[in-house]
Amino acid sequence: MSTLRYGIIGSGMMGQEHIRNLALIDGAKVSAVADPNGDMRRQAAELAGPDCRMFDDHDALIKSGGFDALVIAAPNHLHRPILGDVLKVDVPLLVEKPLGIDGLQCREIMATANGRRAPVWVAMEYRYMPPIARLLKEVHAGATGTPRMIAIREHRFPFLSKVGDWNRFQDQTGGTMIEKCCHFFDLMRLVSGSEAVRVFASGGMDVNFRDETFGGRKADILDNAFVIVDFENGMRAMLDLCMFAEGAYWQETVSVTGDKARIDAYVPGPARFSPDGQERHAKLVISPRETKMPVSEDIKTDEAILSAGDHHGSTFYQHQKFAQLIREGGAPEVTMDDGTRAVEIGAAAEESVKTGMPVRL
Structure with a gap:
């Protein structure tokens, strides 16, 4: 071939x-x-x-x-x-x-x-964003010790305009916790090596699209939320999502803390949303408990790769691996079971927002 x-x-x-x-x-x-x-x-x-x-x-x-x-x-x-x-x-x-x-x-x-x-x-x-891929590599190599906590913050721009405004409605997206946040629930599972057992969330539609209608319908998607996820192995995770914070320098921050160290991956937003329209480097910081001396490293990605999309190069690196799978055979790194479980956590978060109660999985 x-x-x-x-x-x-x-x-x-x-x-x-x-x-x-x-x-x-x-x-x-x-x-x-x-x-x-x-x-x-x-x-x-x-x-x-x-x-x-x-x-x-x-x-x-x-x-x-x-x-x-x-x-x-x-x-x-x-x-x-x-x-x-x-x-x-x-x-x-x-x-x-x-x-x-x-x-x-x-x-x-x-x-x-x-x-x-x-x-x-x-x-x-998101698994394939260079700073997050590097964080995952360090965690799996033992740099944090046993991971106990993961905190993810995404402060970004509102949902963009798409054909038919389909991404404004829960019945077409599954809701923000599924459409946007299944990425993060996937990362939580990947770090923990365990399955979610309880989800508790608080969120709302407080800023975006409140006075707008789309095809005669009012949007009904969350634009901010806090989500806590408890895992079978005792690890706990948190998501802080805000979709009216495009002024933030870092769009995503992923932090994993274990008994030996904390690791933070910082990811900037797309160049088209930065004030000067320029691509920015990501950053990785490892903070060991023993030395108390954080080590910081810029994670640089080719600008041609960054400019090919809005996901900090991850689509390119994912396609590299997918092409290798096509040519050489083997199993996909992200399975349908992975995709299903991330959606189920998102659905539980949507339910928790509506009911105000924790949801068990």
């Missing part, structure tokens, strides 16, 4: 980010895009190159053939029906998070894929 040919289903903002990043992967090309929206479809095809074929329906793309892998980047609520068709095609598949809009959908998708030979990789990009 010389050149890997990708079909992209869903060519909006995230679909186009995948196309830009695949253009940076040696031996990869986007051979086809499918989207019912003509403008998005044409933009994506132009981005992919002159030989890219266009389809207004995912089924037409599937029947056309001519691809070695598929990427699903359609809106969340369309994942279940699209995957019902796509999983019948035995080619490697990368599906954007969340896998479904609730735990039941995710488990139905897993059942549909039962017996399938080709791998399905759930796109939890």
Whole structure:
């Protein structure tokens, strides 16, 4: 297999980010895009190159053939029906998070894929942000000792405008705790090596979209929340989310504290939201208890990779690993079970916000 040919289903903002990043992967090309929206479809095809074929329906793309892998980047609520068709095609598949809009959908998708030979990789990009990947490496190498606490802060810009404003509504996204935060619940599971047993959350829709309507409907998604997650092995984790804090220098801060040290990964937001429009370096700080002397390191990433998307290079590094899987075989690093469990934690957080009560898993 010389050149890997990708079909992209869903060519909006995230679909186009995948196309830009695949253009940076040696031996990869986007051979086809499918989207019912003509403008998005044409933009994506132009981005992919002159030989890219266009389809207004995912089924037409599937029947056309001519691809070695598929990427699903359609809106969340369309994942279940699209995957019902796509999983019948035995080619490697990368599906954007969340896998479904609730735990039941995710488990139905897993059942549909039962017996399938080709791998399905759930796109939890945040694992692959260079500063977070470095943090995970240090934690798993024992730098913190036994991890006991994880604290994640994301202070960022509001949800961006997307086709049909689908990301303004719980019934199309699963809710902010699923749409936005399944990444963070995935990281918590990865650090703890354990499963969540209890979730308690407080949140609201306090600033964004309160006086706006979309297609005659009022938005109903959270724009801020605190979430506490308790794990089977005794580790506890916290998420602090604010989606009206785009003035913050660091967009994400991930901190893991164990009995030997604390490690902090600091991730800046995309260049287009910085005052000067310039890319910024990330940072990693290791603070050992014994020496009490923190060691700080700038984590630098090629600007061509940073500028290919809004996720601090993670989409590129994820695609590198996915391409390696296609060529060499093996198992996906992020499984459908991983995607399902992250969604289930998010759904529990949404329920806890509504009821004011902890939710047991």
